[in-house]
Amino acid sequence: MTMPVRRHPAVERRRRETFDLRSTALGFGLVALVLWGVAVTFKSAVRPHAHPLGALLVLFALLLLSVAAIRSKWLRRAARRAALEAAVPLVPEPPAPVLPATVGAPEAADCADIDPLAFEDAVSELCRRDGCSDVQVVGGAGDLGADVLATTPDGRRLVIQCKCYGAGHKVGSQDLQRFGGTCYAVHDADLAVVVTTSEFTDPALDYATQCAILCLDGAFLGAWNNGTGPAPWEL
Structure with a gap:
């Protein structure tokens, strides 16, 4: 008899958290690029001969710090969750019944559906x-x-x-x-x-x-x- 396969909830949570981390990092990257573009445009307008490398380095450093902070927070949350899951044993899923589920119930006609x-x-x-x-x-x-x-x-x-x-x-x-x-x-x-x-x-x-x-x-x-x-x- 083939039993249904159920994905472990902890695995699903880790997949969602990984996706959230990537999405957050991508969002910060896009924001940094937008800010860098605005800064370069503004600086070019004010100082046409200024080189945008300094602004780029500052924005890149800010981006790295943001990603590192997010990753550190995510790792702490994952460690706490792993410790909690290790402390609480998983309850196995009951196997699928072979007989009608009403067999053995006092109010049921136990042999109504089986010879x-x-x-x-x-x-x-x-x-x-x-x-x-x-x-x-x-x-x-x-x-x-x-x-x-x-x-x-x-x-x-x-x-x-x-x-x-x-x-x-x-x-x-x-x-x-x-x-x-x-x-x-x-x-x-x-x-x-x-x-x-x-x-x-x-x-x-x-x-x-x-x-x-x-x-x-x-x-x-x-x-x-x-x-x-x-x-x-x-x-």
């Missing part, structure tokens, strides 16, 4: 987006409880079961028991995860705790999808 197969594909894309490798969608008949297989960024084998349920339809303990019987013994998981657009019953959560299965409800899924929460393997 179970598309949900498995979306979860695999979230894994791929956030750095997993060897991502496979293996859900379907005979999947033995696994819908998505992947290798996490830190090298662990990730096994995910996806439950695309509507609001009010909770994942029960029987769903967890079927997955618990295969995730480690059959699929050799290092990290076993059940992710749903809905919620889990209390017995399901109790069983998951006993079997070291990570349960991600709709709220967690929504935060992961929108980039405001961690990925499962970061917990």
Whole structure:
């Protein structure tokens, strides 16, 4: 998935400041040339045989002093800004969501725009987006409880079961028991995860705790999808 490229605001400010410096220097140069022209014209009128070199040197010196003062001021401002930017860490831009942004919202019909197969594909894309490798969608008949297989960024084998349920339809303990019987013994998981657009019953959560299965409800899924929460393997 192609991510949008956003220019760093500090770079844009430096470009504007460089342009302003050049514009200011050019403006002073033009003013100096105008003044020099007026001075030469006036001096020629008063003293026709006078040489304009002295006036030219004076105006050139004034121009150099003006540019040096402007450059010194600009350098001081740039140094203060650089120190401030170094003290305040940049906040990374959240990644683009894969699922509808309303997934996980209490008032939203979480599965209104996606079917179970598309949900498995979306979860695999979230894994791929956030750095997993060897991502496979293996859900379907005979999947033995696994819908998505992947290798996490830190090298662990990730096994995910996806439950695309509507609001009010909770994942029960029987769903967890079927997955618990295969995730480690059959699929050799290092990290076993059940992710749903809905919620889990209390017995399901109790069983998951006993079997070291990570349960991600709709709220967690929504935060992961929108980039405001961690990925499962970061917990």
